[in-house]
Amino acid sequence: MSDSSAVNHSLINKRILLGVSGGIAAYKSAELIRRLQVAGADVRVVMTRAAQEFITPLTLQALSGNPVHHSMLDPEAEAAMGHIELARWADLILIAPASADVIARLAAGEGNDLLTTVCLASKAPLALAPAMNQAMYSHLATQANLTLLTERKLHIFGPANGVQACGDVGPGRMLEADELVNASAALFQSGLLAGKKVVISAGPTREAIDPVRYISNHSSGKMGYALASACVEAGALVTLISGPTKLDCPSHVKRINTISAADMHAACTDQASACDLFIGAAAVADFRPLAAADQKMKKQDGSEQLTLTLVKNPDIIKAVSALLPRPFTVGFAAETENVLGYARDKLKRKNLDAIIANDVATEGTGFNSDDNAATLISPKFEQNFDRRSKNQLARDLINAISKIMA
Numbered sequence: 043m044s045d046s047s048a049v050n051h052s053l054i055n056k057r058i059l060l061g062v063s064g065g066i067a068a069y070k071s072a073e074l075i076r077r078l079q080v081a082g083a084d085v086r087v088v089m090t091r092a093a094q095e096f097i098t099p100l101t102l103q104a105l106s107g108n109p110v111h112h113s114m115l116d117p118e119a120e121a122a123m124g125h126i127e128l129a130r131w132a133d134l135i136l137i138a139p140a141s142a143d144v145i146a147r148l149a150a151g152e153g154n155d156l157l158t159t160v161c162l163a164s165k166a167p168l169a170l171a172p173a174m175n176q177a178m179y180s181h182l183a184t185q186a187n188l189t190l191l192t193e194r195k196l197h198i199f200g201p202a203n204g205v206q207a208c209g210d211v212g213p214g215r216m217l218e219a220d221e222l223v224n225a226s227a228a229l230f231q232s233g234l235l236a237g238k239k240v241v242i243s244a245g246p247t248r249e250a251i252d253p254v255r256y257i258s259n260h261s262s263g264k265m266g267y268a269l270a271s272a273c274v275e276a277g278a279l280v281t282l283i284s285g286p287t288k289l290d291c292p293s294h295v296k297r298i299n300t301i302s303a304a305d306m307h308a309a310c311t312d313q314a315s316a317c318d319l320f321i322g323a324a325a326v327a328d329f330r331p332l333a334a335a336d337q338k339m340k341k342q343d344g345s346e347q348l349t350l351t352l353v354k355n356p357d358i359i360k361a362v363s364a365l366l367p368r369p370f371t372v373g374f375a376a377e378t379e380n381v382l383g384y385a386r387d388k389l390k391r392k393n394l395d396a397i398i399a400n401d402v403a404t405e406g407t408g409f410n411s412d413d414n415a416a417t418l419i420s421p422k423f424e425q426n427f428d429r430r431s432k433n434q435l436a437r438d439l440i441n442a443i444s445k446i447m448a
C-alpha cells in the first residue's frame with residue numbers, strides 16, 4: 043500500500059468546480075488545478091470577468107483539460123454544459139481565490155454572473171479561499187459577510203498571514219495549493235471505516251479449457267473497483283483481489299491479480315482471515331473444466347460435438363464466512379428474476395451478514411455498465427438504492443454497510 047493516510051484519498055473521482063475570481067492569487071489556481079488532479083479529482087473551471095484580467099482562460103483550459111466557463115450569455119457554452127448542469131455536476135464548488143467582491147456577492151445571494159449563479163443553483167458543498175489585501179480582509183463588511191457565509195455552512199479555507207503582493211503584511215494571503223487540496227479532501231472524508239481492513243473480490247474468473255480457451259462471464263469489475271475506492275475514501279486499508287479486467291488499480295489500493303476461481307479462493311481465504319470487512323463482488327465461475335488440456339484441443343474428424351466435464355468451483359464467500367474469526371461478510375446476488383427472493387435465500391445459505399441484490403437483466407445497469415441499482419439486505423434491514431453511477435452507489439453502499447457493522 044503506497045500510503046495509509048486517508049486524507050487525500052477522498053478526492054478520487056470527485057468532481058470539483060473551481061471558481062476563480064479576480065485577484066493576484068489567481069495565478070495560484072493553475073497549480074491548484076494540477077494538485078487536485080493528482081489527488082484524483084476531475085476539475086472544471088468557472089472564471090469571473092475580473093479573474094480573466096489576471097490569468098487567461100486558455101491557461102486554465104489547457105491545465106484542466108476541459109473548456110473554461112465564464113459567461114452565462116454564451117449560447118454555445120450553455121448548449122455544451124449549461125449553468126444548471128454545471129451546478130449539478132459538481133461534488134464540491136471551491137472558489138480560490140475568493141475576492142472580497144465575490145464574497146460580498148455570495149453573502150447577498152446575488153446571481154449576477156456565471157459563478158454566483160452556479161453557486162445559487164448547486165446543492166454541492168461550497169468552499170472559499172479568501173485572498174485579498176489585509177485591510178480589505180479585516181474590513182467589518184468583509185468580516186460580516188464571512189460570518190454570514192459560515193452560518194450558511196460554507197467552508198472558509200484560510201486565509202494565511204504574511205507579506206502581500208502590495209507590500210502589506212497581515213491576513214489575506216490565499217492558502218497554498220496543497221493546503222487547499224487537503225482542506226477539500228477533508229470535506230469528503232467520512233472516516234466511517236477509519237483504520238479498518240477491507241478485502242474485496244472483483245471481476246470475472248477464467249477457467250481454462252486448454253492453453254488458449256477459457257470459460258468466463260461478462261463481469262467488468264467496475265462495481266468491485268468502485269467499492270474499493272469508496273472504502274479508501276472512508277479511511278479503510280483496502281486489498282482488491284481481482285480477476286482479469288481492463289481497469290486500472292484505484293489509488294491507494296493493494297491489488298492481487300488472480301485468474302481462476304481456485305486462485306481467487308486461495309487469495310481471498312488467505313487475506314480475509316485478518317480483515318474486518320470482506321465484500322465478494324466477483325462473478326466467480328460456478329464450474330471449471332475437470333482438467334485443462336495441456337495442448338490446444340484439436341477438432342476431431344467427423345465429430346460434431348465436444349463434451350466437456352465440468353466440476354464445481356469452491357464457493358469463496360462461503361469459505362470466508364466460515365473463517366474463525368470471520369470478517370463482516372457481504373455478498374452480491376446478481377439475478378435476472380426474483381431478485382430479492384433469491385438474494386434473501388443466498389444471505390442465509392452462505393451465512394452472510396449482508397447481501398447486495400442487483401437485477402442484471404435491466405438495460406443500463408448491472409454487468410459492464412457504468413450505472414447500477416441495488417438493494418442492500420441484512421437479516422434486520424433492507425434499503426433500496428435506485429439507479430445511479432457505480433461510484434455513487436459504491437459510496438452509498440459503504441455508508442450503509444459501515445452503519446450496520448457499527
Ligand code: C5P
Nearest residue numbers: 322323324326355356357358359373374
Ligand atoms: O451463488 P452466486 O454465484 O449467485 O452467489 C453470488 C455471491 O457469491 C457473490 O458475492 C460472489 O462473489 C460469491 N461467490 C463466491 N464463490 C463462488 C460463487 C459465488 O464467492 N464460487
